[in-house]
Amino acid sequence: MSGIAKRKLSNSVAMGISVLCAAIGLGLLFLILYDVVRHGLSSFGWTLFAKDPAPPGMAGGGLRSAILGQILLTAAALLAGVPTGVLAGTFLSEYGRSLKLSKIISAVSDMAVSIPSIVTGAFVYAILVKPFGGFNGWAGAAALAIIVLPVIVRTTESMTSMVPWSLREAAFALGAPYHRVIVGVVWRAAAGGIFTGVLLAAARAAGETAPLLFTSFNSGHFSLNMSRPVPSLTVTIYQYAASPYESWVALAWGAALAVTAAVLLLNVTGRVMIGLKQRR
Amino acid sequence: MDLLTVNNLNFYYGSNKSLDDVSLPIRRNSVTALIGPSGCGKTTLLRCFNRMHDLYPGNRYEGEILMDGRNILDRSEDLISLRSSLGMVFQKPTPFPMSVFDNIAYGLRLRRIRNSALIRDKVEKSLRQAALWEEVKDRLKESALGLSGGQQQRLVIARTLAVDPEAVLFDESTSALDPVSTQKIEDLMIELKKAVTIVAVTHNMQQAARVSDYTALMYIGKLVEYDRTEVIFTKPKHKMTEEYVLGKFG
Ligand SMILES: Nc1ncnc2c1ncn2[C@@H]1O[C@H](COP(=O)(O)OP(=O)(O)OP(=O)(O)O)[C@@H](O)[C@H]1O
Ligand SMILES: [Mg+2]
Numbered sequence: 001m002s003g004i005a006k007r008k009l010s011n012s013v014a015m016g017i018s019v020l021c022a023a024i025g026l027g028l029l030f031l032i033l034y035d036v037v038r039h040g041l042s043s044f045g046w047t048l049f050a051k052d053p054a055p056p057g058m059a060g061g062g063l064r065s066a067i068l069g070q071i072l073l074t075a076a077a078l079l080a081g082v083p084t085g086v087l088a089g090t091f092l093s094e095y096g097r098s099l100k101l102s103k104i105i106s107a108v109s110d111m112a113v114s115i116p117s118i119v120t121g122a123f124v125y126a127i128l129v130k131p132f133g134g135f136n137g138w139a140g141a142a143a144l145a146i147i148v149l150p151v152i153v154r155t156t157e158s159m160t161s162m163v164p165w166s167l168r169e170a171a172f173a174l175g176a177p178y179h180r181v182i183v184g185v186v187w188r189a190a191a192g193g194i195f196t197g198v199l200l201a202a203a204r205a206a207g208e209t210a211p212l213l214f215t216s217f218n219s220g221h222f223s224l225n226m227s228r229p230v231p232s233l234t235v236t237i238y239q240y241a242a243s244p245y246e247s248w249v250a251l252a253w254g255a256a257l258a259v260t261a262a263v264l265l266l267n268v269t270g271r272v273m274i275g276l277k278q279r280r
Numbered sequence: 281m282d283l284l285t286v287n288n289l290n291f292y293y294g295s296n297k298s299l300d301d302v303s304l305p306i307r308r309n310s311v312t313a314l315i316g317p318s319g320c321g322k323t324t325l326l327r328c329f330n331r332m333h334d335l336y337p338g339n340r341y342e343g344e345i346l347m348d349g350r351n352i353l354d355r356s357e358d359l360i361s362l363r364s365s366l367g368m369v370f371q372k373p374t375p376f377p378m379s380v381f382d383n384i385a386y387g388l389r390l391r392r393i394r395n396s397a398l399i400r401d402k403v404e405k406s407l408r409q410a411a412l413w414e415e416v417k418d419r420l421k422e423s424a425l426g427l428s429g430g431q432q433q434r435l436v437i438a439r440t441l442a443v444d445p446e447a448v449l450f451d452e453s454t455s456a457l458d459p460v461s462t463q464k465i466e467d468l469m470i471e472l473k474k475a476v477t478i479v480a481v482t483h484n485m486q487q488a489a490r491v492s493d494y495t496a497l498m499y500i501g502k503l504v505e506y507d508r509t510e511v512i513f514t515k516p517k518h519k520m521t522e523e524y525v526l527g528k529f530g
Binding site: 098166167168169170171172173174175176177180184185188189 | 330332335337359360361362363364367368370372374376377378386387390391436439440443
């Protein structure tokens with residue numbers, strides 16, 4: 001076989017294997033989605049959003065408390081994580097851009113993104129649950145905030161450093177002090193990208209179970225009281241899916257569908273925004 | 281009268297000396313052209329005037345640039361007010377990602393001007409000065425990023441004029457533009473010098489000859505010759521100047 005023929009053959013073999021793997025991956029993904037939708041739809045309906053879970057063994061009930069709790073926890077996490085993350089990311093790309101410390105912080109954030117979330121959960125358990133004598137919503141929100149923080153730091157840093165320096169120089173040349181350059185020009189230019197990062201981080205937080213198991217845990221009743229356990233969809237799936245009660249298993253499927261839909265929606269919105277931005 | 285007087289200026293990017301003992305005046309209400317082969321230090325000199333180099337660590341000035349009797353290279357110089365009085369227009373247009381109106385108003389709002397009628401007047405006046413008003417008066421609320429390159433460059437000029445600078449520094453500001461836009465900006469410079477002082481870096485010898493009153497030729501960080509433009513173009517003292525303006529080297 002000539003060299004070229006050999007290369008052509010190995011090329012097609014490699015190509016074939018990659019396509020096959022991609023097909024398996026996508027197939028599995030669609031299988032999961034199909035299963036979630038099929039099972040989830042049977043318990044999908046207005047009761048799912050309007051009612052709290054029924055006691056074990058009794059039919060009916062919904063996930064109102066878990067849905068609201070999930071939103072509450074995610075929103076609290078973003079409320080703490082987004083401003084902190086955006087400011088930290090901005091520091092890295094602006095004031096601290098030539099500091100060695102900034103490079104270290106960036107690298108640490110990169111690592112922090114891949115810390116297993118159960119470790120984060122255990123850490124928060126040690127500092128915000130154990131000392132305060134019980135599971136509580138603040139701890140859950142804190143765990144999620146720790147998870148979103150590095151994502152937002154890094155997105156902000158990369159989005160703001162993509163803003164060309166010539167734009168900053170133009171603002172400086174008008175006599176703008178640095179903070180006005182950042183707020184009026186850099187953030188404005190990077191806003192789409194930062195917002196996308198926040199959506200993707202929110203999707204990540206909304207899909208987490210492990211850190212909530214240790215922190216906000218679960219409760220059948222809805223309350224806005226963050227110093228008590230706060231229910232969430234993901235922990236509900238974990239508990240109900242493994243329960244012996246049929247009605248709870250059905251609710252778990254409903255919860256799975258709700259979480260999947262929410263996370264997909266956030267992700268797709270984020271990706272579409274990235275796409276729109278790149279086309280411009 | 282001189283707006284700026286450069287005396288024995290040296291400039292270093294880190295340890296790399298890029299301006300070597302440069303001295304020249306910048307006369308008020310006139311256009312001074314900075315010419316010379318690529319890499320000779322034209323941009324570097326221009327950016328000394330508004331202390332743009334201070335944005336990056338490791339840069340160093342020696343010598344003096346006098347303005348109203350003070351050395352603007354002093355540490356104590358207020359860079360915000362210096363840059364307010366010496367506007368700068370870059371090679372590539374730099375519209376901010378906001379509306380046409382907000383682009384022009386940016387510098388006014390920086391100066392805490394809140395009176396919206398005042399801002400509106402000023403926006404219109406600056407856009408007229410930059411010969412852009414007729415083209416954008418119906419799209420003031422639209423994003424400035426949607427303007428053509430030539431319009432964006434005039435927008436940047438209007439934005440610079442809106443804050444009433446004493447001088448505008450142009451760094452090859454027409455090199456990315458078509459002949460018609462270039463012509464408009466050249467006409468604009470001639471018109472503007474009634475009100476402001478202009479320093480323009482250019483590689484375009486016709487532009488320098490047509491627009492400027494004074495011309496400075498630089499070569500490898502040094503000032504070769506500075507004189508009235510007609511002298512530089514007709515009977516320069518240095519052979520190098522004659523060859524450069526005739527396009528024989530560079
Ligand atoms: N940021 C920088 N760091 C180090 N050296 C630089 C920097 N910018 C410019 N220089 C050097 O300083 C010298 C003068 O550069 P400058 O940009 O002022 O030239 P110029 O005359 O404007 O050239 P051009 O016509 O190509 O724009 C060059 O040798 C260049 O390599
Ligand atoms: Mg240059």
